[in-house]
Amino acid sequence: MPPPPKQYFNDYAGVVSPETAARLNTTLEQFERDTSSQVVVAIFPKMQSDSSIEDYTVRVAQSWRVGQKGTDNGAVLFVFVQDRAMYLQVGYGLEGALPDALCKRIIEDIIKPHFRNGDFDAGLTAGVEAIIAAAKGEYKGTGRTAAGSTGDALTRLKREIEYRDRVEAVFAMVLVLFIVFVFLAVRRSVVYGPGGRSHWDDWFGGGFGGGGFSGRGWGGGGFSGGCGGGGFVGGGGSFGGGGAGGRW
Incomplete structure (x- = not known):
């Protein structure tokens, strides 16, 4: 089980430019300040488990405790580069704003085309923007983060x-x-x-x-x-x- 991330945007595979990573990290941090919802991106070289991607990512997201206690308003976008696979896990409190069907559209229609062209910067930028657009109206922020x-x-x-x-x-x-x-x-x-x-x-x-x-x-x-x-x-x-x- 990977340890909890130290940033909102975490590129452990080194496929995103430092400029894009820094910009998206700032965007996601500000999103928590504005809405209290936490969205994390974690990019790994490959999945370190024999279980299904659904089972593995929900266990990791749960162990990281993404989202606020009581509202469970968290989401984690997992990307496994060598496996050419990704999964968007959504906490209980954001399932209304990010239902399974919408998550599938974000994966298939927004992120995947860029990934197929080898452009991780564009794919993740578009994906983060789509997640934020869907989730921004669900909760009101306090102006600060959990950190x-x-x-x-x-x-x-x-x-x-x-x-x-x-x-x-x-x-x-x-x-x-x-x-x-x-x-x-x-x-x-x-x-x-x-x-x-x-x-x-x-x-x-x-x-x-x-x-x-x-x-x-x-x-x-x-x-x-x-x-x-x-x-x-x-x-x-x-x-x-x-x-x-x-x-x-």
């Missing part, structure tokens, strides 16, 4: 650290001002000796001497690094065998 939940936690942590740093900086400033105030108040109470020179001048060589408060600032650096979600994380969806496949 973004980790980023949200890090963002909250960053804000908490920055707030704490600001509080500490204000406290340090108040403390320094208090010490200076006490020092000046006590200094005024000292009786100056001959020549207008005070005992404080003898002890401290003229007070702070303009040196100021030195050292590393409080909370200057803060929490570095971005907190973006990025990548793919399955949302907990389930599959029951809906979809269709074909060969080219």
Whole structure:
């Protein structure tokens, strides 16, 4: 069983150009943000199983947990290059938008002609666009991905650290001002000796001497690094065998 993918578009066979792969990955990530539905593409050199493609792909899709928990709005397009076979698995929650008959049309009429011409870029681009067009009206997105939940936690942590740093900086400033105030108040109470020179001048060589408060600032650096979600994380969806496949 292959491990869960790290991206929405995964070309393990190296048949798609890097530019197309990056563009489709961004498109699918944005689709989850807009609709909450997760669509994944996985291209393998060949199928690593003796079972049927229907059985194998539904087990893989289920193990990857594509789609959101409770709505099961996920879909996975599997492509096995050396086997010249593909299958579009659809989660329970998208079976209304992507019924078996429509999945078959996407496979046969939209993707297959390009694959037969050896153009995987065009076939997968057209296939992804067709899947998105069919599924985009089913669910409403939250503006983030399942992977973004980790980023949200890090963002909250960053804000908490920055707030704490600001509080500490204000406290340090108040403390320094208090010490200076006490020092000046006590200094005024000292009786100056001959020549207008005070005992404080003898002890401290003229007070702070303009040196100021030195050292590393409080909370200057803060929490570095971005907190973006990025990548793919399955949302907990389930599959029951809906979809269709074909060969080219």
